[in-house]
Amino acid sequence: MGELRKDPILGRWVIIATERSKRPGSFFKESGADQKTDPLKCPFCIGHESMTPPEIYSIRDPKTKADTPGWKVRVVPNKFPALGIDHPLERKGKGVFDKMTGFGAHEVVIETPDHERESKDQSIEEITSWISAIQFRADDLTKDKRFRYILIFKNKGFSAGASLSHPHHQIIATPVTPKRVKEELAGSLAYFKLKERCIFCDIIDQELSEGERIVYENDTFVSFCPYVSRFPYEIWVLPKKHIIDFYDSFMRSSINSFAEHLKIISQKLASILGDPEYNYIIHSSPNRFARPDYWKTIENDYHLHLELLPRLTRVAGFEWGTGFYINPVSPEQAAKELREAKIG
Amino acid sequence: MGELRKDPILGRWVIIATERSKRPGSFFKESGADQKTDPLKCPFCIGHESMTPPEIYSIRDPKTKADTPGWKVRVVPNKFPALGIDHPLERKGKGVFDKMTGFGAHEVVIETPDHERESKDQSIEEITSWISAIQFRADDLTKDKRFRYILIFKNKGFSAGASLSHPHHQIIATPVTPKRVKEELAGSLAYFKLKERCIFCDIIDQELSEGERIVYENDTFVSFCPYVSRFPYEIWVLPKKHIIDFYDSFMRSSINSFAEHLKIISQKLASILGDPEYNYIIHSSPNRFARPDYWKTIENDYHLHLELLPRLTRVAGFEWGTGFYINPVSPEQAAKELREAKIG
Numbered sequence: 048m049g050e051l052r053k054d055p056i057l058g059r060w061v062i063i064a065t066e067r068s069k070r071p072g073s074f075f076k077e078s079g080a081d082q083k084t085d086p087l088k089c090p091f092c093i094g095h096e097s098m099t100p101p102e103i104y105s106i107r108d109p110k111t112k113a114d115t116p117g118w119k120v121r122v123v124p125n126k127f128p129a130l131g132i133d134h135p136l137e138r139k140g141k142g143v144f145d146k147m148t149g150f151g152a153h154e155v156v157i158e159t160p161d162h163e164r165e166s167k168d169q170s171i172e173e174i175t176s177w178i179s180a181i182q183f184r185a186d187d188l189t190k191d192k193r194f195r196y197i198l199i200f201k202n203k204g205f206s207a208g209a210s211l212s213h214p215h216h217q218i219i220a221t222p223v224t225p226k227r228v229k230e231e232l233a234g235s236l237a238y239f240k241l242k243e244r245c246i247f248c249d250i251i252d253q254e255l256s257e258g259e260r261i262v263y264e265n266d267t268f269v270s271f272c273p274y275v276s277r278f279p280y281e282i283w284v285l286p287k288k289h290i291i292d293f294y295d296s297f298m299r300s301s302i303n304s305f306a307e308h309l310k311i312i313s314q315k316l317a318s319i320l321g322d323p324e325y326n327y328i329i330h331s332s333p334n335r336f337a338r339p340d341y342w343k344t345i346e347n348d349y350h351l352h353l354e355l356l357p358r359l360t361r362v363a364g365f366e367w368g369t370g371f372y373i374n375p376v377s378p379e380q381a382a383k384e385l386r387e388a389k390i391g
Numbered sequence: 392m393g394e395l396r397k398d399p400i401l402g403r404w405v406i407i408a409t410e411r412s413k414r415p416g417s418f419f420k421e422s423g424a425d426q427k428t429d430p431l432k433c434p435f436c437i438g439h440e441s442m443t444p445p446e447i448y449s450i451r452d453p454k455t456k457a458d459t460p461g462w463k464v465r466v467v468p469n470k471f472p473a474l475g476i477d478h479p480l481e482r483k484g485k486g487v488f489d490k491m492t493g494f495g496a497h498e499v500v501i502e503t504p505d506h507e508r509e510s511k512d513q514s515i516e517e518i519t520s521w522i523s524a525i526q527f528r529a530d531d532l533t534k535d536k537r538f539r540y541i542l543i544f545k546n547k548g549f550s551a552g553a554s555l556s557h558p559h560h561q562i563i564a565t566p567v568t569p570k571r572v573k574e575e576l577a578g579s580l581a582y583f584k585l586k587e588r589c590i591f592c593d594i595i596d597q598e599l600s601e602g603e604r605i606v607y608e609n610d611t612f613v614s615f616c617p618y619v620s621r622f623p624y625e626i627w628v629l630p631k632k633h634i635i636d637f638y639d640s641f642m643r644s645s646i647n648s649f650a651e652h653l654k655i656i657s658q659k660l661a662s663i664l665g666d667p668e669y670n671y672i673i674h675s676s677p678n679r680f681a682r683p684d685y686w687k688t689i690e691n692d693y694h695l696h697l698e699l700l701p702r703l704t705r706v707a708g709f710e711w712g713t714g715f716y717i718n719p720v721s722p723e724q725a726a727k728e729l730r731e732a733k734i735g
Contacts (some may be wrong), residue, residue, distance in 0.1 A: 054619040056578035056590055061619045062717045065724075129709070129717045142597040143590065144618050200708030208707020217708065225713030234400035246400055246487065253486040274488050275398040275405045328712035356711060363552020364544030364561065365473070367700060368672035369569030373406045373473045380409075 051147040059226045064129045083212040086162040091213035093160035099123040106176050120180045121157040128153035152220040162213050167313040174306035186294040189334045194220040196333050204324025206358045224333050239348035247350030260382040263311050267304040272378035279376035284308050284353040291349045293331040314390040327355040395491040403570045408473045427556040430506040435557035437504035443467040450520050464524045465501040472497035480566050496564040506557050511657040518650035530638040533678045538564040540677050548668025550702045568677050583692035591694030604726040607655050611648040616722035623720035628652050628697040635693045637675040658734040671699040
């Protein structure tokens with residue numbers, strides 16, 4: 048098992064996970080070969096349940112047994128985990144450096160038994176099934192107070208980092224609050240101190256009133272290309288109501304409405320960009336049980352959201368050197384195309 | 392021309408540069424085709440000088456004219472610039488958002504007239520030529536006080552963001568100090584306040600004393616795989632002497648020694664990884680003329696360095712969501728392989 052190492056200058060942690068070099072396609076090779084997994088060798092396909100570690104959770108026909116066919120959604124530990132729960136959480140110094148054991152959890156949520164059935168092809172009912180499975184697992188992981196943050200994300204396509212093409216999400220529970228989350232919390236807190244309002248709520252108001260970057264809207268959620276889009280066709284999805292985490296009762300009651308956004312966005316992206324590769328990340332608050340005092344202070348100023356980043360452009364020296372991004376497509380243009388995209 | 396937009400939560404700027412969608416390969420397509428530029432169509436090749444905007448600087452046979460053959464190194468404006476110098480610097484607000492005109496400079500340093508001659512194949516003399524050209528241009532750009540930062544970087548290979556394969560570097564001058572640079576300055580200042588020592592100097596001491604992550608060392612520079620490497624085979628190059636910027640007189644007097652590191656590193660990477668794609672970024676201090684007071688305070692705590700990031704793994708949802716990285720090869724293992732790599 049690997050270890051966590053902390054950059055003494057930037058405060059960012061790196062997971063040195065040498066086990067992961069054994070997973071399929073761990074090193075990026077630009078080859079002409081089809082980078083989709085062969086269904087015959089796919090550990091996420093129906094009938095291949097023994098190819099994964101034993102399942103943690105599933106939505107399945109009650110007459111069937113765990114780790115056999117009969118499931119609709121299946122949650123399993125990652126076979127090549129970045130972090131593991133079997134390691135006691137220990138922190139140590141080494142000269143100017145800090146390290147920590149590779150303690151954490153790394154789970155995979157298999158969305159469907161069907162190898163090719165992407166979100167755009169799934170019914171709202173199918174999408175709500177895997178969303179509820181993610182909520183169940185994330186909620187369960189928060190009960191372990193050693194986990195400061197539960198990260199939920201999807202990598203779609205080889206360039207987006209997926210080593211298997213079968214539709215799936217990942218959940219990683221970390222013993223530290225991620226740098227990116229801390230920065231967002233600090234930024235939204237600074238705004239709240241100045242204005243006594245949630246910055247995300249203000250952004251939603253402005254986007255709805257200007258309208259030109261809106262992609263889709265229903266009663267409870269809004270999707271738009273953010274004013275400061277880093278990437279062409281970047282899309283954020285936010286609940287209109289001010290809520291801060293993914294397993295809030297509001298999210299449970301409006302799960303259909305959220306599923307509708309995911310389906311429509313993936314259909315619209317496929318329609319105009321030919322089914323692009325992308326990453327999306329659910330930006331939820333840190334674990335309320337791990338840091339109850341901390342959590343109290345962010346209740347007013349943070350706001351749950353999803354960030355979808357299509358992988359159409361390449362991150363290069365400029366981005367690595369500055370933390371800034373060059374986006375060749377204006378979010379206004381991207382949103383217009385996405386709004387007008389014809390979907391089935 | 393595009394504009395700069397500031398993220399109101401994270402403070403990061405994004406350049407909306409719609410002109411750049413016209414450049415070759417601006418959208419990433421994973422194709423089996425050879426992604427190297429055809430030399431017959433390459434604007435950086437000898438005899439094709441009219442395909443670029445007029446040259447800003449060159450190292451050439453004094454008997455030859457600008458924009459004709461006879462050059463060894465040639466600096467030209469980027470034909471598809473992210474930022475332009477013809478735009479007055481203006482800042483405006485728009486509700487919760489901030490924007491700025493796309494003011495800046497974007498230059499390309501063509502290392503050699505030879506389409507295929509990578510750093511690993513170049514002589515020390517050739518490498519020192521383009522380093523001195525970069526120093527000359529960066530030094531010249533600092534005289535414009537509107538430029539807060541001069542970023543120097545190289546993208547090698549298609550996945551690393553290079554739209555042309557002919558060996559070149561880029562220089563981008565920005566009207567704001569990049570977020571990533573600010574974070575580094577803040578981190579090293581915090582350490583200096585605690586210890587009254589430069590953190591980079593302390594890291595160099597520790598790396599030299601432990602030895603296991605050293606890749607190459609000569610009198611004036613050291614190259615190592617950093618303890619907190621984000622990527623497999625990541626390499627940093629630092630001057631052993633405490634200096635903070637790239638056009639320091641020390642850099643000018645030890646240019647051969649720096650060139651030797653660049654050549655040896657590129658040879659070692661090619662030897663063990665088959666000429667990988669990479670980005671490297673020169674982390675130099677902000678423009679001393681733009682912010683003289685600011686600059687005074689960083690003189691003790693910042694340290695010039697180069698960060699080389701091989702593009703072997705893919706940045707995915709975990710990295711985007713956390714700002715953390717998962718590295719499947721330990722820096723100790725990577726350094727051992729690089730130290731032992733046989734080079735010509």
